[in-house]
Amino acid sequence: MDTAAPLMQVQGLSVAAGGPGGRVVQQGLNFEVLRGEVLGVAGASGSGKSTLLRHLAGLDVPAAGQVLLAGQDLNQGSEATQAALRRRMGVMFQAGALWSSRTLGDNLTLPLKLFTPLPRAAREERARFLLALVGLDGAFGQMPAQLSGGMRKRAALARALVLEPELLLLDEPGSGLDPMNAARLDELVLNLRHHLNCSVVMVTHDVASLFNVATRALYLDENEHTMTAIGAPHHLLQHGPEPVRLFLQRGAPA
Ligand SMILES: Nc1ncnc2c1ncn2[C@@H]1O[C@H](COP(=O)(O)OP(=O)(O)OP(=O)(O)O)[C@@H](O)[C@H]1O
Numbered sequence: 001m002d003t004a005a006p007l008m009q010v011q012g013l014s015v016a017a018g019g020p021g022g023r024v025v026q027q028g029l030n031f032e033v034l035r036g037e038v039l040g041v042a043g044a045s046g047s048g049k050s051t052l053l054r055h056l057a058g059l060d061v062p063a064a065g066q067v068l069l070a071g072q073d074l075n076q077g078s079e080a081t082q083a084a085l086r087r088r089m090g091v092m093f094q095a096g097a098l099w100s101s102r103t104l105g106d107n108l109t110l111p112l113k114l115f116t117p118l119p120r121a122a123r124e125e126r127a128r129f130l131l132a133l134v135g136l137d138g139a140f141g142q143m144p145a146q147l148s149g150g151m152r153k154r155a156a157l158a159r160a161l162v163l164e165p166e167l168l169l170l171d172e173p174g175s176g177l178d179p180m181n182a183a184r185l186d187e188l189v190l191n192l193r194h195h196l197n198c199s200v201v202m203v204t205h206d207v208a209s210l211f212n213v214a215t216r217a218l219y220l221d222e223n224e225h226t227m228t229a230i231g232a233p234h235h236l237l238q239h240g241p242e243p244v245r246l247f248l249q250r251g252a253p254a
């Protein structure tokens, strides 16, 4: 494996809301996700961050352009080929989306049962390991409804990690959390990168979180309908275009 090559390449990408026939919300997107980085995706509400994330996950088909994971187009080849590519990524949606009628243990072990040859004991061991990693030791038998909002977020994160993704895609992981728990989640994302050696794309409009965890950030401008900046958050705060500087100034560290 060429470890210097970017993990993901986004080339001339246009994304439409609600599928390829819908309104194009972002176009002309060109960027890479480097191995080991946490790439933040910022922009105003409605600028298209979640729509972009769905395209990076291979869940929506681009209106134009392509997304490559380790050199392979997410939307080319047989359905089995594409599904195998998608499974190399872990996704945490904005709403968290655990199976509400299943225990946390089931939430984590079912993907392993479906997609790996691991025997039951090993599946449970991995699920317990990940729950412990996100601070939910002992919650294996609990139902999502028994958890607080912050615990559900962390459980969704654990589930996104269960198939050992090379790339973790997170949509507003800290939203709805109080500042303490949001900061804990940031720390968790940084730790995961170290312990599990995966790259992360994190959508957020929490500027403090961008400064805490993002190696680089890209900015989706809702008026220009394209990305107007990419770089280290501190660099963009000083040298980015004005709308980006204003966006970042709201939550820049003092
Ligand atoms: N399934 C859909 N069908 C039609 N329009 C949609 C759909 N999903 C999103 N949109 C529209 O696409 C635009 C971008 O939405 P998106 O959810 O990607 O924004 P966002 O940047 O993630 O916003 P937020 O910060 O509020 O989460 C919005 O105008 C939204 O109304």
Ligand SMILES: [Mg+2]
Residues within 6 Å of the ligand: 049, 050, 051, 094, 171
């Ligand atoms: Mg969103």
